[in-house]
Amino acid sequence: MQTPEVRDIARLERTGAHSHIHGLGLDEKLQPVGNFQGMVGQAKARRAAGLLVKLVQDGKIAGRAILMAGGPGTGKTAIAMGMTQELGKDVPFTMMAASELFSLEMSKTEALTQAFRRSIGVRIKEETELIQGEVVEIQIDRSVTGVAAKSGKLTMKTTDMETIYDLGQKMIDALSKEKVVAGDVITIDKASGRITKLGRSFTRARDYDATGPEVKFVQCPEGELQVRKEVVHTVSLHEIDVINSRTQGFLALFSGDTGEIKPEVREQINTKVGEWREEGKAEMVPGVLFIDEVHMLDMECFSFLNRALEDQLAPIVIMASNRGMTRIRGTKYKSAHGIPADFLDRLHIISTSSYSEPEIKEILKIRCTEEDVDMAPDALEVLTKIGTETSLRYAIHLITTGSLVAQKRQATAVDVSDIKRAYSLFLDEKRSVQYLREYQDQYLYNEAEQAPPAASASSPVPMDM
Numbered sequence: 001m002q003t004p005e006v007r008d009i010a011r012l013e014r015t016g017a018h019s020h021i022h023g024l025g026l027d028e029k030l031q032p033v034g035n036f037q038g039m040v041g042q043a044k045a046r047r048a049a050g051l052l053v054k055l056v057q058d059g060k061i062a063g064r065a066i067l068m069a070g071g072p073g074t075g076k077t078a079i080a081m082g083m084t085q086e087l088g089k090d091v092p093f094t095m096m097a098a099s100e101l102f103s104l105e106m107s108k109t110e111a112l113t114q115a116f117r118r119s120i121g122v123r124i125k126e127e128t129e130l131i132q133g134e135v136v137e138i139q140i141d142r143s144v145t146g147v148a149a150k151s152g153k154l155t156m157k158t159t160d161m162e163t164i165y166d167l168g169q170k171m172i173d174a175l176s177k178e179k180v181v182a183g184d185v186i187t188i189d190k191a192s193g194r195i196t197k198l199g200r201s202f203t204r205a206r207d208y209d210a211t212g213p214e215v216k217f218v219q220c221p222e223g224e225l226q227v228r229k230e231v232v233h234t235v236s237l238h239e240i241d242v243i244n245s246r247t248q249g250f251l252a253l254f255s256g257d258t259g260e261i262k263p264e265v266r267e268q269i270n271t272k273v274g275e276w277r278e279e280g281k282a283e284m285v286p287g288v289l290f291i292d293e294v295h296m297l298d299m300e301c302f303s304f305l306n307r308a309l310e311d312q313l314a315p316i317v318i319m320a321s322n323r324g325m326t327r328i329r330g331t332k333y334k335s336a337h338g339i340p341a342d343f344l345d346r347l348h349i350i351s352t353s354s355y356s357e358p359e360i361k362e363i364l365k366i367r368c369t370e371e372d373v374d375m376a377p378d379a380l381e382v383l384t385k386i387g388t389e390t391s392l393r394y395a396i397h398l399i400t401t402g403s404l405v406a407q408k409r410q411a412t413a414v415d416v417s418d419i420k421r422a423y424s425l426f427l428d429e430k431r432s433v434q435y436l437r438e439y440q441d442q443y444l445y446n447e448a449e450q451a452p453p454a455a456s457a458s459s460p461v462p463m464d465m
């Protein structure tokens, strides 16, 4: 039987808005280091974020909510990305934008519940049986016709014993895929049949004079061939919910189309996980739920959050908003960040402030490296100036467009003229508003024209309805 070849998928190189962020850039004492892991400035917020990460890792904090408040482009989302990286793979981190809740085919509270449960991990300990030893011989019997399934024998040893195992088709394929030969030290997971190569046995070192430098030599294992190993893996409560809800089944995990999950299923899971905890089989790992643009939530969501945060199984919720005093969605009341006062009272607030000129320059420099753009020093100077006068985001965008302009004239480095050209091609926010004011009569649905001037000045058109 021909098994299709499995090829590794080439990694897609992509630079996103935050791909230069590799952590929070803190030292062991949680002090921010100047320019480290792609992070610049914003020292106080980074330190606060670092402290939170530490508390989460120690499992000391859950059911708390934090608000990151600050103007646009002050690094709120960037700091959240840094936190994900610091937390590591084992701690669940869910990121969502508040507006997502309004475009799903399920109720807002269900979507929030799912997000909450996605952010709580269950660390499950399991014992597996492994066969661990040095391969003495692999013998494969091929049938004459070549049609029937193959069979064979595998001889493995430790320093103390030697055993012969029967091989089926699946194991033969696995062995040849891993290119296992006599003299290799391997482990075989008895349950899954997965083979891991640990290296070549020292006793065989002399047989191969011509081995490359990448070959690792290891000792032949001692003792029994069969060993028990404890493996730990972390899944989220949401994953357990989906797998156990009969209507969805685990395939829903791949499509993401999980639909609503019945409360009874969740209750059963909570009880089960509680039992595992008592038996010492599982441990809870409260993770982080990050809700960006939190001013897009409405009263229903806030009151749900109020309640959900008091639950025994609650993650830490981090929110971000760039709004000042604004209307709470769906009401006529105004409140700071568009968050109701009672909910605001429960939050720990971290504020981010705008960047200084040297910090902007540093961030732009990092972005140039990230995007593989060679920027002339005086061009960087001009770009920094643009960054301070318009916005950091606009300046970051000019790196990409500027480098395209430079490519067009077949230059390798971006110089001042390229930045100038990109600047004239793409408007920043201020110039765009200015342009609209000048040419408003050429646009459709031009409300500013009809509205009486006094009213339009005092009540700007609400954008976030």
Ligand SMILES: Nc1ncnc2c1ncn2[C@@H]1O[C@H](COP(=O)(O)OP(=O)(O)OP(=O)(O)O)[C@@H](O)[C@H]1O
Residues within 6 Å of the ligand: 017, 018, 019, 021, 038, 039, 040, 041, 042, 070, 071, 072, 073, 074, 075, 076, 077, 078, 079, 321, 322, 363, 392, 393, 396
């Ligand atoms: N301290 C920093 N160090 C390095 N890069 C940063 C820093 N702060 C912001 N950036 C980068 O600047 C850009 C804008 O920042 P970010 O998106 O985090 O702003 P924000 O506060 O979330 O803004 P908004 O309120 O508009 O969502 C991003 O590309 C981000 O990675």
Ligand SMILES: [Mg+2]
Residues within 6 Å of the ligand: 076, 077, 078, 292, 320
């Ligand atoms: Mg943001």
